[in-house]
Amino acid sequence: MPRGRGGIRLGGMSAWFNPARELDALLRQAAASVPALGAGFNPELKPSDPRHADFQANGVLGAAKQAKANPRALATQLLEALRAGGGLDERLVQVEVAGPGFINFKLTPAALGAWLREYRDESRWRAGAARLMGGRKVVIDYPSPNTAKQMHVGHLRPIVIGEAVARLIEFCGADLVRDNHIGDWGTNFGVLILAIRRAGFQLDAKSPTALEDLERLYKEGSAATKADPALMDAARAELAKLQSGDLANSALWKQIVEVSNAACQRSYDQFGLKTDVILGESFYRDKVDQVYAELAKHGLAEESEGALVVWHDEEPRFSRDAETKMPFIVRKKDGSSNYASTDLATLLYRAEHLKADEIVYVTDGRQQDHFHQLFLTGAKWFKASGRQLPRLRHVWFGTILGEDGKAIKTKSGDPVRLQELIDEAAAKAFEAVSAKSPDLPEAERRAIARAVGVGALRYADLSSNRTMDYTFSWSKLLAFEGNTAPYLMYAGVRVRSIFRKAGLSVGQGEEGADDPVTPAEIALARKLVAFTAALDQSLEELRPHHLCTYLHELASAYGAFYAADSVIVDDPAVKARRLMLCARTSAVLECGLRLLGIEPLERM
């Protein structure tokens, strides 16, 4: 993400969409004329603790050390150069040298007011954010489940995180393709087919218990093949038959996939998840031969113990000299394809047919080594064959642990089913909404409960850093107070209620609104302008929790404003400017919630 490339000014309008970017650019310009700093100076501009300022530049401290200069004196020089440059209007931004040599920037009420009047709605923000990823074609790979398993709580994260990351990327201007790369061509099928044969089970895809039956059989098969290596070989043989076109296995495979996809779709519907394409591993069945041929041709892959593998000697743990060998196995010794084969074929397809500039893989953290090897192999392969490698990113998340502190797995006991979790959340929310708003019709209370319950689940998962593991807990996932989705949704509902009471629709009644005045108005306005910084930060490493933190702070600032300053008052000027703050809060909050995949409400 390039910084300091000048700012965007939409159609000659005056306010900066993203003040941090503008200030960064101005500081770099100014530094060029300060001898001790020069053109390569990085101002290290960051959002500041609001007690001090809106933004602070820390870069002078390090530079002063390098130049053996007094940091405060150097900061003062830079500040003078900045003023001389003429790009800074001090009626909008107050600047001062502070502490050991920070440069602090504080937006004045005039700047806050200008921003609020100008960046009114989502279309303006999208236009502003489009500089982040505009014109880029991005493929995102999620939730990519394995087939023939019931959805349990472990499936929550790829759905929820994947959707939030996808929406964020799309919001920032990318042309996005959501590709559900389902795992439908692996050894798990061999295991399952073997188990079905051994049990003499007749699969009926239309049976309501079909998925449960499959899951039970898979568990049996999994236990059996684990206990007996001969059975594992038999399972692999079933897969090899499938992959080479055996009619009976292919027919069975088709039925299993059908049952599995229908069940997954029912879960996706409840999360509002829509994928653009479903190109599972089986889609690449006839595209892996090209991968083997090209890797061999360029000398990247070699035979080892009968398998075709790629070593990466520059990475000690993937090198052929490693103590425990961890090659990237691209073809098994029985000739079957595996995860690596199909992922390489998928990479090529996305680059050549989908024209991806960037590919984002959303999976759990246990696959880090796999993706590291995939990316290394992809880079060498594309370079050797003269292709342009898309930017590859592994957006991984931590594991949901069971009560025993171990990862929740289908095989170890019975983890909570996803449907059970959703139903429980909705039931609890229904109880709450019925207690607090008994006058609403039952149908509406049901709909609200659904939105609140699912929203709470999603937010609980998104609000902490995705790389953290967490232990499954009903109370954590079903919390409705504090830093939760219902808190944010409630703040939004209170804004909408004001407009209803005033007989206006959101956005009306703010004509001629002036700059914020009271402390609560100013604090809220500063928070609203900080939306751009929150977007930047979330997008940078694709971590939605930054957006969650921001939205919670915004809702909290609104809560304080709501308690301190009445909106519907007699003074038309006061009313107009507070209505403007309400409208902006509503819009930012709802836009932010939607980015997280949470549907805002009119009332609750």
Added chain:
RNA sequence: GUUCCCGUAGUUCAACGGAUAGAACAUUGGUUUCCUAAACCGAGGAUGUGGGUUCGAUUCCCGCCGGGGACACCA
């Protein structure tokens, strides 16, 4: 054994090398003739451990302790 991730108030989590380590829950004291109290205002309480780098370390490096993951044909 090799390697990756993690360790912050009683609990669940923030902090992109910077100022007095922020929140939420729980505990505790207050706020409602007034726009939804699912709210607001206040109080107490924390960086596993030992070194190092740095003007400055929760953050970077090394050791130790503790938890989890991966490691030859699962995905």
